[in-house]
Amino acid sequence: MSDPFYITTPIYYVNDVPHIGHAYTTVAADAAARYRRMMGSAVFFLTGTDEHGQKVEKSAAQQGVSPKALADRVVTRFQKLWKVLNISHDDFIRTTEARHQEAVQTLWRTVAAKGDIYLGEYEDWYCTPCETFLTALQLQEGKCPDCGREPEQLKEESYFFRMSRYEERLLAHLEAHPEFIQPESRRNEIIQFVRGGLKDLSISRTTFSWGIPVPGNDRHVIYVWFDALTNYLSALGYPDRTEHFGTFWPADVHVIGKDILRFHTVYWPTFLMAADLPLPRQVFSHGWWTVDGEKMSKSKGNVVDPGEMVQRYGADPFRYFLLREVPFGLDGDFSEKAMVGRFNADLANDLGNLFSRVTTMLGKYCDGTVPRTDTSGQLSAQVERAVQRVDEEMARLAFHKALQEIWALINGINRHVDQTAPWALARQASRRTELDRVMAELMEALRVVTLLISPFMPQTAAEAASVLGLEAGWSTRAGLQWGTSLASAKIAKAKPLFPRIEADERPRPAPKQPNAAGAKQVAQINLQEFQRLDLRTGVIREAEAVAKSERLLKLRVDLGEAGRRQVVAGIAAVYRPSDLIGKSVVVLCNLKPAKLMGIESQGMVLAVEGDDGLSLLGLDRPVPPGRKIH
RNA sequence: GGCGGUGUAGCUCAGUCGGUCAGAGCAUACGGCUCAUAUCCGUAGAGUCGCUGGUUCGAGUCCAGCCACCGCCA
Numbered sequence: 262m263s264d265p266f267y268i269t270t271p272i273y274y275v276n277d278v279p280h281i282g283h284a285y286t287t288v289a290a291d292a293a294a295r296y297r298r299m300m301g302s303a304v305f306f307l308t309g310t311d312e313h314g315q316k317v318e319k320s321a322a323q324q325g326v327s328p329k330a331l332a333d334r335v336v337t338r339f340q341k342l343w344k345v346l347n348i349s350h351d352d353f354i355r356t357t358e359a360r361h362q363e364a365v366q367t368l369w370r371t372v373a374a375k376g377d378i379y380l381g382e383y384e385d386w387y388c389t390p391c392e393t394f395l396t397a398l399q400l401q402e403g404k405c406p407d408c409g410r411e412p413e414q415l416k417e418e419s420y421f422f423r424m425s426r427y428e429e430r431l432l433a434h435l436e437a438h439p440e441f442i443q444p445e446s447r448r449n450e451i452i453q454f455v456r457g458g459l460k461d462l463s464i465s466r467t468t469f470s471w472g473i474p475v476p477g478n479d480r481h482v483i484y485v486w487f488d489a490l491t492n493y494l495s496a497l498g499y500p501d502r503t504e505h506f507g508t509f510w511p512a513d514v515h516v517i518g519k520d521i522l523r524f525h526t527v528y529w530p531t532f533l534m535a536a537d538l539p540l541p542r543q544v545f546s547h548g549w550w551t552v553d554g555e556k557m558s559k560s561k562g563n564v565v566d567p568g569e570m571v572q573r574y575g576a577d578p579f580r581y582f583l584l585r586e587v588p589f590g591l592d593g594d595f596s597e598k599a600m601v602g603r604f605n606a607d608l609a610n611d612l613g614n615l616f617s618r619v620t621t622m623l624g625k626y627c628d629g630t631v632p633r634t635d636t637s638g639q640l641s642a643q644v645e646r647a648v649q650r651v652d653e654e655m656a657r658l659a660f661h662k663a664l665q666e667i668w669a670l671i672n673g674i675n676r677h678v679d680q681t682a683p684w685a686l687a688r689q690a691s692r693r694t695e696l697d698r699v700m701a702e703l704m705e706a707l708r709v710v711t712l713l714i715s716p717f718m719p720q721t722a723a724e725a726a727s728v729l730g731l732e733a734g735w736s737t738r739a740g741l742q743w744g745t746s747l748a749s750a751k752i753a754k755a756k757p758l759f760p761r762i763e764a765d766e767r768p769r770p771a772p773k774q775p776n777a778a779g780a781k782q783v784a785q786i787n788l789q790e791f792q793r794l795d796l797r798t799g800v801i802r803e804a805e806a807v808a809k810s811e812r813l814l815k816l817r818v819d820l821g822e823a824g825r826r827q828v829v830a831g832i833a834a835v836y837r838p839s840d841l842i843g844k845s846v847v848v849l850c851n852l853k854p855a856k857l858m859g860i861e862s863q864g865m866v867l868a869v870e871g872d873d874g875l876s877l878l879g880l881d882r883p884v885p886p887g888r889k890i891h
Numbered sequence: 892g893g894c895g896g897u898g899u900a901g902c903u904c905a906g907u908c909g910g911u912c913a914g915a916g917c918a919u920a921c922g923g924c925u926c927a928u929a930u931c932c933g934u935a936g937a938g939u940c941g942c943u944g945g946u947u948c949g950a951g952u953c954c955a956g957c958c959a960c961c962g963c964c965a
Contacts, residue, residue: 446896450963453894457964519962588904592961599903602917610930618927625926665916672932679932684925757928 266302267509268294271517272309272354272492275332276317279342280557281550281583281595282518284567288580289547289589289660290516291348295716296655298349299736305509307496308343309354310336311489313482318471326840328471332357334835345571346580347719354496356473356488364495365488366476371500372535373476377426383419383463386412420465420475422487427531428459434530434540442526443545443658444590447519451526462486462528490529493541512541514658519546545658548592565595577718578604578759584660584717601762608759611671612714616725618678619703620755626687631704632697633748640702641743643673644709648741651713660717667713674706704729704747712740721758728755796890797823798880799848799866804838814838816866818848821887826863832877847878847890 270290273283287308294306312332321331336355343350354361372378432455435441435448442448465481466472472482491499493515497506517525525544533540552563570579582603587593623629647670654663683703686696708729715722715736726735730750740746802825803817814836816828828848847867867878 446962449895454964523963586903594903605928606917609928614928614930616927618931620927622926668916675931676933678926679924682924682926687926759928761928761930 264302265305265508266294266297267305267497267512268297268307269493269512269515270308271515271521272311272356272489273339274314274316275310275312275336275339275355276320278564279338279567281552281565281567281570282557283339284342284346284579285550285583286516286518286547287343287348288346288583289658291346291350292580292584292660292716293514293516293655293658295349295719299712299716299738299741300652301738303508304351305497305505306350307352307354307493308339308348308350309352309492309496310339310356311485311492312336312355312357313472313488314485315469315471318469321471329357330837330840337834342568345568346576349719352496354492356492358495360498361492361495362473364499365473365483365491367500368491368494368532368536369483369487370476371537372422372532375535377423377535378420378464379423381419381421381461381463383417383421385415385417387415415468417467418481419463419467419484420478420481421461422464422532422535424459424462424528424531427534428455430534431455431459431527431530435526440543441540442522443543447522447526447546447590451523454523455527459527459531486524486528487532490524490532494538511539514543514545515541516545516547516658519548522546545590547589548587551592551594553596554594570600574600574604574762575720577721578608581608581664581718585664587661589658589660604759605761607668609757609761611668611675612710613757613759615671615675615678615710616707616728616755616758619700619707620728620752622683623700623704623752624754626683626696627700629752629754631747631750631752632701634694634698634701636698636702636705636743638698638702640674640677640706643670643677644706644743647673648709648713655716664717667710670706670713671710674703674710677706678703701748704750704752705743708747709741709743712736724758725755728752795849796867797821797848798884798886798888798890799826799846800886801841801844801846804841806833806838814841816841818846818864818866819886820848821885823887828864828866830866830868832866832868836877844877845880845884845886847880 268290270286273279277283290306290308294304298304310332312328317328317331321328324331326334332355340353343353356362356365369378432452435452435455439445439448442451464484464487465475466484467480467482470482472484473488475481475483493512494506494510497503497509499506499510515525515529522544525546530540550565551557552565555561555563557564567579574582578600582595582600585603585607586595586599623631647666650666651663654660654666681699683696683699686692686699707725708731711722711725711729711731712735714725722736729747730752797820799818799820801816802819805815806813814830814833816830817825818828819825826848849865849867868876
């Protein structure tokens with residue numbers, strides 16, 4: 262396949278809880294990747310997680326697990342979200358993988374061999390009461406910006422990258438390639454910044470150890486950006502000049518949020534220059550989302566959970582909203598009111614209803630069979646124009662414009678229905694030919710619309726394709742051409758693709774979200790009923806993985822006087838067997854035994870679903886095994 | 892403080908080289924149709940184009956100053 266297209270999202274910090282911003286970047290990159298695949302490009306779409314650093318190390322220590330175990334557990338938050346959002350990435354890179362570590366160390370050695378890495382001293386400040394590290398820039402009149410107290414100065418040995426050496430080359434590149442940074446306003450900011458002069462960059466730390474060791478000096482770990490940015494190379498198989506690497510590097514576009522613009526447009530290109538590697542063709546920085554007009558923040562509690570939005574509105578409507586509501590590159594505002602507005606006006610009324618009315622008429626007037634007739638005419642010209650314009654907008658990653666064009670077409674098709682009034686034609690037998698032609702044209706228009714929306718709303722497009730009886734492989738560049746490929750197809754009336762959301766039923770209940778109201782609806786029980794549960798404390802003595810199961814662990818639990826029992830638990834995604842030995846847990850002992858994967862389980866270990874996976878119920882003071890819980 | 896951006900109908904915003912550019916979508920009102928998810932199609936609003944000057948035969952569209960908000964840097 263020719264015409265390679267390599268697109269990336271940033272790697273997300275694994276310890277973060279995914280929010281609308283993560284979803285936005287990833288959905289946008291996904292739509293671009295899907296579009297290019299439809300157009301016949303060989304696409305490589307990469308996302309992943311950044312798993313090193315002090316924060317992960319600290320969280321892991323607090324939870325008493327290894328940093329890697331913590332990362333293994335929380336990485337699933339991203340992986341699960343991408344699944345429900347139908348993200349079509351070709352690879353998922355984690356910075357803790359061996360392939361990445363090798364790539365980073367090789368890059369380091371290459372740059373060092375060039376004489377661009379030297380050992381120096383890095384100064385920063387530490388505010389002991391706040392337990393935070395501060396840079397000289399963050400200080401306010403020499404004081405901690407948070408508490409106003411005097412921080413302590415720390416000096417630390419550090420390796421530096423000679424970024425200053427690349428100032429002129431970078432500036433020349435920025436000026437010669439106006440498309441390198443998009444949107445343009447961001448490009449201007451970076452040019453200003455680079456003109457202000459580039460300093461050498463500290464790229465190692467000795468104050469924590471959770472990272473990739475500096476080659477030849479194990480006391481240092483490679484600091485965040487030198488490690489993280491390299492993911493774009495390591496996923497392609499760098500340093501081995503594999504076919505993949507040869508095909509896809511340099512990247513066509515790094516899609517990022519504006520918070521990490523400088524790292525991608527100053528640090529990254531200079532690293533690559535030092536390694537004599539070609540620079541990515543474009544870095545596209547999109548905007549931030551506010552929520553109901555306010556900045557998102559944990560303290561305000563207004564952080565939008567993408568998973569919840571998907572549950573409430575569906576993956577496709579949420580994807581559609583993100584890409585349609587705001588020009589890509591500018592800030593935008595999310596509100597459920599706007600979400601519902603888009604859903605009803607654009608998806609239910611315009612698109613969904615169009616499918617509904619046209620397929621109904623086909624059933625009524627043509628017996629559900631697409632007439633075989635000439636379809637060249639007004640509509641074909643409109644469709645061809647729309648396909649052309651969508652292509653132009655997608656080339657610029659102007660998703661909202663592309664969607665505007667698609668909806669202009671949908672409106673045009675709705676207008677065509679009114680103007681040709683098939684229901685009037687159907688009353689006059691003499692106009693049969695005319696009616697057949699109109700219906701065939703309308704169906705063909707629906708087919709092309711299905712292809713056009715598929716990068717944005719893959720599930721809906723698949724559903725529509727099945728209504729139209731399209732065969733596998735329908736989503737191709739050739740398919741975008743107006744033709745007669747539906748002729749003689751037998752088609753049933755479409756079910757509403759997007760049932761309207763009525764004002765009073767909004768927001769729809771989120772079925773799996775536990776909340777106070779949900780808890781109250783559970784029937785009450787009396788004490789006797791509770792006492793039927795034989796809940797006891799237990800201590801895990803043995804634990805091993807169950808062959809061929811990703812979820813199950815076989816445990817041997819000590820129940821004191823009641824002896825030991827074998828219990829199979831679905832906790833392997835979160836707990837390693839070795840972490841469990843000696844752990845106190847709560848066991849339901851009189852659960853009817855059951856066989857899981859052929860292994861008998863004589864009870865149940867209690868656990869609860871947290872935001873980042875299961876958590877076993879424990880005791881907050883030591884209690885001997887076998888005690889009854891009441 | 893330095894550099895840059897934005898300020899156009901109730902809301903969100905288009906307006907490329909100065910002269911049908913005073914516009915689109917949503918919302919609202921009225922009309923039409925009945926195939927359709929009470930959906931669709933059509934029509935309407937009069938908004939000092941932030942303020943004040945200036946250039947020009949003519950300025951949202953260029954220039955200067957001011958006000959407000961935002962971004963990057965310090």
